[in-house]
Amino acid sequence: MELEFLIEKTALVLVLFVLTLTIAAYSTWAERKVAAWLQDRVGPNRAGPFGLLQPLADGGKMFFKEEIIPSGANKYLFIAGPSLALLVSFLGTAVIPFGQNIEIFGRVVPLQVTDINVGILYIFGVVSLGVYGIMIGGWASNNKYSLMGAIRGASQNISYEIAMGLSIIALLMVTNTLSFKEIAAQQHGWHWNVLYQPLGFLIFLICAFAETNRVPFDLPECETELIGGYQTEYSAFKMGAYMFAEYINMFVSSVVMAVLYFGGYNYPGMDAVNQALGPTWSPLIGVGVMFFKIIAFIFFFMWVRWTVPRFRYDQLMDLGWKVLIPLAIANIVITAIVIVGFDLFNKL
Amino acid sequence: MSLFYVVAFLSIIFALLVIFTKNPVHSVLYLIATFFTFTIHYIILNAQFLAVVNFIVYMGAIMVLFLFVLMLMNLNTDTEPMKSTLLKVVGAIAGGCLLVTLVGSMKTLSSASTTAMDNTGIGLVENLGKVLFSDFLLPFELSSILLLAAMVGAVLLAKKDNKTA
Numbered sequence: 173m174e175l176e177f178l179i180e181k182t183a184l185v186l187v188l189f190v191l192t193l194t195i196a197a198y199s200t201w202a203e204r205k206v207a208a209w210l211q212d213r214v215g216p217n218r219a220g221p222f223g224l225l226q227p228l229a230d231g232g233k234m235f236f237k238e239e240i241i242p243s244g245a246n247k248y249l250f251i252a253g254p255s256l257a258l259l260v261s262f263l264g265t266a267v268i269p270f271g272q273n274i275e276i277f278g279r280v281v282p283l284q285v286t287d288i289n290v291g292i293l294y295i296f297g298v299v300s301l302g303v304y305g306i307m308i309g310g311w312a313s314n315n316k317y318s319l320m321g322a323i324r325g326a327s328q329n330i331s332y333e334i335a336m337g338l339s340i341i342a343l344l345m346v347t348n349t350l351s352f353k354e355i356a357a358q359q360h361g362w363h364w365n366v367l368y369q370p371l372g373f374l375i376f377l378i379c380a381f382a383e384t385n386r387v388p389f390d391l392p393e394c395e396t397e398l399i400g401g402y403q404t405e406y407s408a409f410k411m412g413a414y415m416f417a418e419y420i421n422m423f424v425s426s427v428v429m430a431v432l433y434f435g436g437y438n439y440p441g442m443d444a445v446n447q448a449l450g451p452t453w454s455p456l457i458g459v460g461v462m463f464f465k466i467i468a469f470i471f472f473f474m475w476v477r478w479t480v481p482r483f484r485y486d487q488l489m490d491l492g493w494k495v496l497i498p499l500a501i502a503n504i505v506i507t508a509i510v511i512v513g514f515d516l517f518n519k520l
Numbered sequence: 521m522s523l524f525y526v527v528a529f530l531s532i533i534f535a536l537l538v539i540f541t542k543n544p545v546h547s548v549l550y551l552i553a554t555f556f557t558f559t560i561h562y563i564i565l566n567a568q569f570l571a572v573v574n575f576i577v578y579m580g581a582i583m584v585l586f587l588f589v590l591m592l593m594n595l596n597t598d599t600e601p602m603k604s605t606l607l608k609v610v611g612a613i614a615g616g617c618l619l620v621t622l623v624g625s626m627k628t629l630s631s632a633s634t635t636a637m638d639n640t641g642i643g644l645v646e647n648l649g650k651v652l653f654s655d656f657l658l659p660f661e662l663s664s665i666l667l668l669a670a671m672v673g674a675v676l677l678a679k680k681d682n683k684t685a
Binding site: 289300308323329 | 545549552573575576580584585592645
């Protein structure tokens with residue numbers, strides 16, 4: 173392994189890590205600003221211009237608060253819960269291509285940490301692992317409300333994973349590959365997958381809300397019934413870790429949706445820009461486009477939070493099992509028929 | 521090769537911890553760790569698809585259900601049923617018999633088949649799919665029918681009888 177390769181990957185990992193943290197921190201600020209905007213209020217405006225230093229103030233506050241570990245709690249698992257939630261949420265971005273290959277000092281650098289040929293399945297696995305943080309933390313708290321929240325989280329994640337997996341299968345039938353790099357490259361220009369898989373995208377979007385435990389599916393922490401759900405007993409930075417993990421998950425889901433369905437770094441007219449700016453500067457515009465899409469998705473998450481009321485638990489299960497899964501299966505069948513039909517048509 | 525020994529050592533340690541911990545929830549968590557080391561084994565063998573599927577299905581789904589049931593029952597160390605001495609002796613003998621059978625079958629196993637496995641790329645998803653849908657089509661379809669039958673059976677068992685309700 174050559175030195176340049178190591179430097180390149182380390183730099184990419186560090187940039188991605190810092191970027192994820194920054195976006196997660198500023199999502200907390202943006203969420204409050206969006207909420208204020210939707211409710212015709214001002215929102216945080218004391219710390220710095222437009223309240224931009226608010227995440228730093230919040231972070232500092234969380235570090236200095238007293239940490240309480242309940243006496244009846246299982247100490248090791250109580251600490252392991254939030255740590256695991258935070259750790260797992262970081263893993264997802266490793267396989268995401270954030271742009272085309274970029275040329276720096278005559279070296280072609282891919283803007284992706286690693287391209288494994290089962291990238292989609294990797295993301296899927298990491299997402300399914302996220303529920304352990306909630307379950308372990310909720311159980312270790314030794315509190316009935318926490319346990320209820322943990323159990324709700326687990327059953328919700330398992331239920332919606334199925335519909336999510338089925339919607340991805342229909343996408344794979346279109347793309348014929350599991351590698352994120354190839355999927356992103358296939359959507360060159362405006363050939364975005366959402367145009368070929370509108371129903372699949374809708375199902376994936378709903379499942380993404382459920383997997384990240386966001387409103388209207390935030391039943392694991394439903395404060396009107398369960399106080400705080402799985403995080404009831406948590407204080408100081410452990411509570412902050414759970415909150416951070418939720419925002420990072422939201423970021424990762426937005427990234428995945430942007431790459432799988434909305435073309436990632438591709439935009440109409442990119443060929444002309446590539447020619448005009450050359451291989452060093454034009455990929456950066458692609459990265460900018462990608463982040464514009466990601467931020468649009470994050471805004472959508474927040475918009476929904478302040479628009480749609482929370483589901484009841486039986487409604488959540490009914491939606492998952494009786495609506496989304498049959499719809500996803502129908503989507504697979506329709507996709508298969510259309511693909512075979514086109515093949516036959518082309519042979520004639 | 522040294523990586524293999526480290527991971528194999530971890531697998532055995534975690535597997536032993538599954539058996540020796542008193543708390544059932546800890547036991548399940550060690551089992552998850554054991555499955556994670558299996559995933560690493562698959563990656564070392566260049567079987568990426570198998571690794572990821574093991575990761576998703578065993579760690580992400582089955583063990584979540586295990587944990588789910590254990591948390592609902594809320595078992596503690598004191599509620600663990602104590603087996604009688606007779607059962608322990610019988611269990612030890614049965615386990616010993618299994619060990620003898622395994623060692624016996626390992627002894628006759630030829631080691632020639634494992635050497636040429638490195639660069640075939642059979643574990644990559646593309647090759648695996650082709651092999652599954654051509655050479656092993658019948659066993660593949662049979663096992664899927666088996667899974668479907670199990671699923672229908674589970675739904676039937678779980679469904680309430682409409683007449684009595």
